[in-house]
Amino acid sequence: MATTTSIIVLLKFFASRQKNAIVDYTDFCEYLKRYSEHHLEEQPSLACYLEDPVPALQTELDKLIDSKLIMIVNTTPDKQGIVVVPFYIERFTERYKDIAVTPSLPFPSEADLPKGTPKEIITRENAADLIGRLLKHQDLNEKTLYGLMLPNNAPSILLPSTVSVVTFIEDAVGKIQNMLKKEEHHDYFLKKLTVSNPGREMIVKNFFNAFVDRPDHSLETLSQTTESFYLWNQLCFFIKQDYEKIKDYTQEDLSCLQAVYITEVGANYFKNEAAESAKKEGAIKALESLLLKPPYYFTFDEIIKFTDNKGLPLLGQYSEEELKEYLHKKTQDAPVQELPELLVFKTYDDTRYFIFKSKVLQLILRLCTDARVSVLEAIKNHWSEVLRQFDFLPEMKDQKAFESRLEKEIRIQSPILSALLHSSFLPLLSYDASGGDDTSKISLFVNGHLLPYSDILLMSRQELLNDAKIMLPFWYSMPVVSWIAKMLFRPPKSKRNKTQKTKAEKYREEEEAKRKEDETTAMLSQNATVSKKVAFREAARNAEQSFVPTSSTLNRELDSYEKIWNQRLGKETHNNLTEDVNSLIRDYIRKTLRTMKVESFTTERIHSLAESLMTAPGLQKIRERDALLMYIQLYMVKLVKNIPM
Known part of the structure; x- marks a missing residue:
């Protein structure tokens, strides 16, 4: 073996050489001392084991005991032994490799452990709980020897943590297929399945023959909620029903009954996963439909509160992490030279909104129509008040100042519209819009620059000024009278042109x-x-x-x-x-x-x-x-x- 300072590796090697998982403590100390002398030049860290290896070895063994890789037992009143758990794990891993080739071999059980092996090396768990947990996530390692407890006092099955639970279920299905290939079982269970499904004899026969003859598709049948899944559940029920009536079990009977229990657990897990997946898929579709409805723009906090058509919160049908992952994917994934399906923009108070690409121009059109009225009214009333105080604003005569006033007013009256018009994706969206609904034909950019706000809102500065003047008393248009009134009634500069409250x-x-x-x-x-x-x-x-x-x-x-x-x-x-x-x-x-x-x-x-x-x-x-x-x-x-x- 290669030179190493890992005690667990040396224990496994020593146990395999003596073909026994229980290693004598004293013998291993002697072996470790000889090994250290021989490999000292290659591994100087072995020096601590040269004279008295016990203190340094005990420190390492305590760590291995804590991680449940070994156990210390008294083999005799005067001798201690080290139980090397990975030895059993390797042994039973090989057993599962043999089962994959020869399905008639029984699953390993506690009876296969040598006499004197402490039962504490087995981590006993309910089969349904363990399989469900391992199917969600499993790390293959040499740390644990599971003992799967089955219903109806069926003998428990030993499952080393080096064996994939998917492989374990496939082995169980293989045992059932192997049993059904026998003529007496094949015809008997086919008849029971056919009788329980009148009028569907051909469907049942095709399913049964495909299941028995195509072992490579067996797990696929379990993991899909199709008609075959329903027939498979029925078949498992019939097999279990017959085998549970047996009083004197043979090893083959027990093995088949264990296989049915295991496959039922796997089938239930896949069924629940399929149901959860369908539920989650339905919730995501409901989420998308809500995002496509007015007002079309939503914050993350608003999206969290979405409910389905029954009034149930969507958050819970999918997790918050899954929601974030969905939004991230929708806002990032896109074909080359195209914008993602879901866009993000921020208002001036840093509030972050999500909106579907297909709804942006439609929303801008509505907000422009809406904002035109409120902006026009706000500016007209303000100008009228300024003129009433015999004052003047640069924006009344200068078009550039007027455009700045419009931009400021849009930000106040319609922050969403202002944020969309300044968003980074709008130029690209306007460029990409070609065909579709009428909104896609609207051009907001000329030569790569946003249209003036007066053009977007269809607003004329001169017409607005004329409307503001019309609101004044008639004598404001009389030069002499208005001049005298200005001298008498014009308020101080500090009281003129005060900021007015918005209509909202x-x-x-x-x-x-x-x-x-x-x-x-x-x-x-x-x-x-x-x-x-x-x-x-x-x-x-x-x-x-x-x-x-x-x-x-x-x-x-x-x-x-x-x-x-x-x-x-x-x-x-x-x-x-x-x-x-x-x-x-x-x-x-x-x-x-x-x-x-x-x-x-x-x-x-x-x-x-x-x-x-x-x-x-x-x-x-x-x-x-x-x-x-x-x-x-x-x-x-x-x-x-x-x-x-």
């Missing part, structure tokens, strides 16, 4: 005031109906936070989604359709609130109610289903939030 900020303040008013009403009122209405209004405000971004308002979001799903031409036709849908929602929510508890009015419940209403015949002809669903949810929140006292 004013809306939040109004909502907070209404909330406090409702709290006061609930405290003063003794009426249970009033208290319930206040509670519903509060629940609606809480739900609103999930549907409406902080930079927007409820009415603004409603108008935005209405423009998407209601594409009827003509003002009267458009308004009539909106009113019909609103009436349908009002009637539905009125009936629902009669029996609904306040605590159940949550975002999940609102989503469920909206999906139920979507099935109404009157809404089936509306094509933009996602936008309509979002509109219904928002309108439900609005109705409940404004319940009259």
Whole structure:
């Protein structure tokens, strides 16, 4: 053997030379001393074993005892022996190699251990628990000799940790196949399987013959939830049923019964894994469908809270690590010269959002339409106030300053739109967009540069200035009068051009005031109906936070989604359709609130109610289903939030 200082290697060699796993302590000390003398020049570290090897050896043996590779036993009152566990592991590993070639050989059991072998070298575990754990993860090593405990007091099986559990299951299946090849068993179990499946005789026969004649496909049958898997379970049941009735077992009978137990454990594991995999796959599909629905952009914290159509959280059907792995894969993997399917962008407050590539331009189009109104109104009101104070802003005359003001206003009124327009992937996405829906034909770049914000929002500086001037009293256009008024009424410079609150900020303040008013009403009122209405209004405000971004308002979001799903031409036709849908929602929510508890009015419940209403015949002809669903949810929140006292 090669020179080594590993005591466990020397113990294994010494045990194999004497063909006994129990090594006499004194004999091994002598052997170790001679070995050290012979190999001292090659391994100077052996010097500690030259004179008195016991102290140094005992230190090494204590480590091996802790790792359960050896045991110290008293072979006689005066002698100690070292039980070398890897010796047994190697021996039984060879046994499994023989079983793979000759399936009729029995599985190793405790009876195969030599007399005097301590039973403590066996790590006893329930077969189902051990096989399930090893199938998930197994490190092949020489450290453990497992004793698999089987049902119905069947003899336990010894399994060394050097043998793959997959190989172990294949050996068990091979034993069953070997038994079924015998004529008396072949015809008997084929008949039982055929009788229990009337009308499917040909399917059963094909399965049975394929299973018996093709051992290389046996494990594949176990690991798939197909019709063959169902027939295999039946076959195992029939074999086990017959063999458990035997009173005087032969070694072959016991071996076959053990094999059935082992294969059933493996089959159940694969069945559960297949079910979990199907469940996880369904949850991932539900996740993808939710990511493709409005508002199309989501933070990781929002994705974690996604639920399926039954209201059950998706997180739990897959783990958080699997979710992160899925998102990482979707945001990284992509064909050459193409963007990944899922894109990531950040707003100015470093909030990270995920959005599908196919929804980016569609979202930008909606946000631009939405932002145009709010930006135009904000700038017009601001300019009008500045002009009212007889002041002037550079952006009113300079186009470059006007573009900077638009950029700043978009960042305030629609941070998501601003982040998307400044994202690194937008130029590539606009370049790649060719064909598909109408949004893919929109060009946001010219010569590699983003279009001016005035072009994106279809906004003219001069027209905006004219609109702001129109809002002023008529005498502002009279030079002499306006000059005199400017001298008399123009406020000090420190009080001019103050930053105004956005419409969203004013809306939040109004909502907070209404909330406090409702709290006061609930405290003063003794009426249970009033208290319930206040509670519903509060629940609606809480739900609103999930549907409406902080930079927007409820009415603004409603108008935005209405423009998407209601594409009827003509003002009267458009308004009539909106009113019909609103009436349908009002009637539905009125009936629902009669029996609904306040605590159940949550975002999940609102989503469920909206999906139920979507099935109404009157809404089936509306094509933009996602936008309509979002509109219904928002309108439900609005109705409940404004319940009259």
